[in-house]
Amino acid sequence: MTGKDGGADLHPIGNSPVVILVRPQLADNIGAVARAMANGGLYHLRLVAPRDGWPQPNAWRNASGADRLLEDATVHATVADACADLHHVFATCPRPRHIVKSVLTARGAAAELRAITARDLRCGLMFGPERAGLDNDDMACTDALIRYPLNPGFMSLNLAQAVMVMAYEWWTAQDQTVPRTLMTNETRIANKAELENLLTHLVDELDQCGFLQNLPKRPGMVRNIRHFFQRGEATEQELRTFHGIVTELSRGRRLRGRER
Amino acid sequence: MTGKDGGADLHPIGNSPVVILVRPQLADNIGAVARAMANGGLYHLRLVAPRDGWPQPNAWRNASGADRLLEDATVHATVADACADLHHVFATCPRPRHIVKSVLTARGAAAELRAITARDLRCGLMFGPERAGLDNDDMACTDALIRYPLNPGFMSLNLAQAVMVMAYEWWTAQDQTVPRTLMTNETRIANKAELENLLTHLVDELDQCGFLQNLPKRPGMVRNIRHFFQRGEATEQELRTFHGIVTELSRGRRLRGRER
Numbered sequence: 001m002t003g004k005d006g007g008a009d010l011h012p013i014g015n016s017p018v019v020i021l022v023r024p025q026l027a028d029n030i031g032a033v034a035r036a037m038a039n040g041g042l043y044h045l046r047l048v049a050p051r052d053g054w055p056q057p058n059a060w061r062n063a064s065g066a067d068r069l070l071e072d073a074t075v076h077a078t079v080a081d082a083c084a085d086l087h088h089v090f091a092t093c094p095r096p097r098h099i100v101k102s103v104l105t106a107r108g109a110a111a112e113l114r115a116i117t118a119r120d121l122r123c124g125l126m127f128g129p130e131r132a133g134l135d136n137d138d139m140a141c142t143d144a145l146i147r148y149p150l151n152p153g154f155m156s157l158n159l160a161q162a163v164m165v166m167a168y169e170w171w172t173a174q175d176q177t178v179p180r181t182l183m184t185n186e187t188r189i190a191n192k193a194e195l196e197n198l199l200t201h202l203v204d205e206l207d208q209c210g211f212l213q214n215l216p217k218r219p220g221m222v223r224n225i226r227h228f229f230q231r232g233e234a235t236e237q238e239l240r241t242f243h244g245i246v247t248e249l250s251r252g253r254r255l256r257g258r259e260r
Numbered sequence: 261m262t263g264k265d266g267g268a269d270l271h272p273i274g275n276s277p278v279v280i281l282v283r284p285q286l287a288d289n290i291g292a293v294a295r296a297m298a299n300g301g302l303y304h305l306r307l308v309a310p311r312d313g314w315p316q317p318n319a320w321r322n323a324s325g326a327d328r329l330l331e332d333a334t335v336h337a338t339v340a341d342a343c344a345d346l347h348h349v350f351a352t353c354p355r356p357r358h359i360v361k362s363v364l365t366a367r368g369a370a371a372e373l374r375a376i377t378a379r380d381l382r383c384g385l386m387f388g389p390e391r392a393g394l395d396n397d398d399m400a401c402t403d404a405l406i407r408y409p410l411n412p413g414f415m416s417l418n419l420a421q422a423v424m425v426m427a428y429e430w431w432t433a434q435d436q437t438v439p440r441t442l443m444t445n446e447t448r449i450a451n452k453a454e455l456e457n458l459l460t461h462l463v464d465e466l467d468q469c470g471f472l473q474n475l476p477k478r479p480g481m482v483r484n485i486r487h488f489f490q491r492g493e494a495t496e497q498e499l500r501t502f503h504g505i506v507t508e509l510s511r512g513r514r515l516r517g518r519e520r
Contacts, residue, residue: 036421038414039411039421040411041411064418065414066414100442100497101442102440102442103440103441103442103443104439104440108439112440149431150299150301151273151300153269154298154326156299156324156325158296158420160418161295161299161421164424164425168366172367177409179364179371180362180363182361182363183356183363185357185358185359187360237360
């Protein structure tokens, strides 16, 4: 999650939505937006009337290597100009009033953006200025609004974090990663025969050292040990380690037996 | 998405996971983390060996009103100490090697956190320092790792943005908002009879002004107009506006007819 992909060569993948920052105020935020865009596979940045002009070095400083997005960013005088070649534009907006408009969740918007871009249409994602947000005329240029489900007790969202959530949802909308997997690296998950082999070794030593000498209780105790070892997916390497542990812990008793 | 919830009174909702920042470097980031936590309904912050000590004024400056989280934050010497009263700890980590560990997506982790906290167990979400990330000993203290599905060409994620994604997923995991809805505010969606009423009005005027005088083409043209008006959900207010538009556009012809 850390470090710097300095000078990353960010080649656009597919027909990704254009991020439109309307009247952005802080160059720091524009840079952080570019970084968040790169994280989520959004490559096209347009700036409508940036308050302090463009380009601004502070943006590059804060982009953590997403320089290409800043270099390719275009500046537009009006929202209409920034949207002219697009077919669908969604705008993030927390609390609009007195208007009739479709409202999407971030996830719903990402799914629709994927469906629309798959038809070879170009989409835009519009974000308002840091303090005031989008005005009513800006919103009238858009197809739908996006409102994130977030804590109603604390809705103040940094501009780059607002972009991060949409970039993350855009990427995730086509991601196939399973929710949970066991990363095994150099080893592999053990099969039941290998696990049985360890349990036999362990129970055999436990019988010999006297741990299971209470015969009425023995079956239940053996089952409980089995339950524990079945709880996770043991790997072949871990079973070998446990074979070693059991052998080494038992060595003293064996040596003692031999000495006698 | 903008503005400041200055001095927001952030009362914890339910048994939310503890965010553990391990050896965080920048106070600015700690503040931004608190803001992101508040956005997603995470209220408990623990700091393990913060590089520049604690408290630090810059954190408050960057928290945008999430002061309560910073005031309640606790400082711990070790990861083990920060985790002592927790039952499950997940850690974000992009590229671990040579270890055997379960790996969750952010969404998978949020679902599991909801399920675990619903059993009245306490969970932790661990984030590593800005540059180096978590070390191998830190990771050995955790139940599972979280790896976000993000652009493999640009994985450099700001600490506060990493927290934002998990906070957002935590909140969203229990959110019931429908993906798309029409916000109608003061008005309501028109029913088919009201729409029919407008279309009758419009077609009647189009007949009278001669727009539909090509009789063989008339049925198809009327159908196409109907198709357009059926495409969205018209509101009662919008239909009234269109009645007015049709009436006003037709006024000249009526007056001219009367004058003749």
